Amino acid sequence: MKRDQSPVLPGGGATDYARYMRTDELLDLQRDPADMLHRDELLFQVVHQSAELWLKLAEAELAEAVARTTADDPQAAASLLERATLAVRLVTDQLEMFRHLSPVDFQAMQPALGNGSGAESPGWRRVATVSRQLGRAFTAHLATRGGRLGALDPTDPTRRLAEAMTAWDERVSQWRVRHYEVALRVGGHAPAGSPGSPATVLAKLIGHRFFPELRSARPDTDVPAATHSRTAQA
Template structure:
């Protein structure tokens, strides 16, 4: 019997992994560790600055992972695949837990330590994080005014503009309720912060009181898991800033503590909270 001439594709590292990746192992090459471990460049001699930089970078990576899961949730909702939507929300919630726990690292930063290197941040502020702003837009907390700070970054602004004009996560949920006959056809996605609706609250009341909508109850509870973790994030952010810098103005000129405190009082998916008083 003649042997097959089909050969198994040869991977670049089959012969010599170290040579194929410039001396790195396949693991290091896959995770781009040669780049990752060069991104921590403190600007001061304050020991605590390294913790500040690494924690901030980890948060940014986790923002991307949360956005990935919420985007998958949107896709599943559009396909009426509620199990897949709940699974993505659950993975996203676990990522949010890690995000919220990351504030513990910054809680070790004393006011004296932070003040020692804070001037070196210049106009840099976490408020300028485009990855986090994308999450806020996905939650329906939209504001076109916030795009102004990205005038010098056209690709970032393009991505944020698409999210601003596109459907939020909650928009996709409400579209699902409309397809189920629980809401009239929703309006096109807006570019302003979502405002609560009595019609939406009535729809959720029907969902929770009609056994025929048990799958939507499970979705609603998964959404609340997400919303609760967003509130925890905002609360941890507020308390962390209060602990390290008190009521000083933010590095980018924001109102700092006052702005953060106001954010903690904004409910995500508001009707899912208010309807509970009627059940």
């Protein structure tokens, strides 16, 4: 006998999948084709909107990692941070779609963007804020373990968390490199160092790390606590 697949969840949508995933609303968030200046606006919006969703997940994982670090559970914090790192890898990978967006086509659609800039991404700003919170939480946690990362056993969960934090920094840096390359190729920005070029700011951020002390830490050295005061844009 065929199972009844009529929707049982509340809300709009012809199926429970549509209602739970809210696909009707999700797929209505892009500009109507009749309003587009160029058909590649759809590509541009899908890449950026999906990035904001992955960053929302990354922020949630980071926030829980902060809570677990504060609760002296570095093992759980490391697992959560690894999930956030994978989310940013996916954000980076989808920038490959812009290989199919030519500078000429981008210029044609640019008036539709107004004064919008990727620097205004709420997802990246929130991720940066929580990353700094994680740095402070880790410093406080490490202080309870003697303050010397290199003195801990290699199998210590705190070491795993430190490695996950370093991997997070590296993944974010890789995203920034790809973003910079896209800005030069598609956005037509002049290279870093050119007067007034927005690419100069992007290039400076490539070298930024949320946890630089973890890269420079050596056995039996203290991890400094004063390196987490970063700008909101970093």
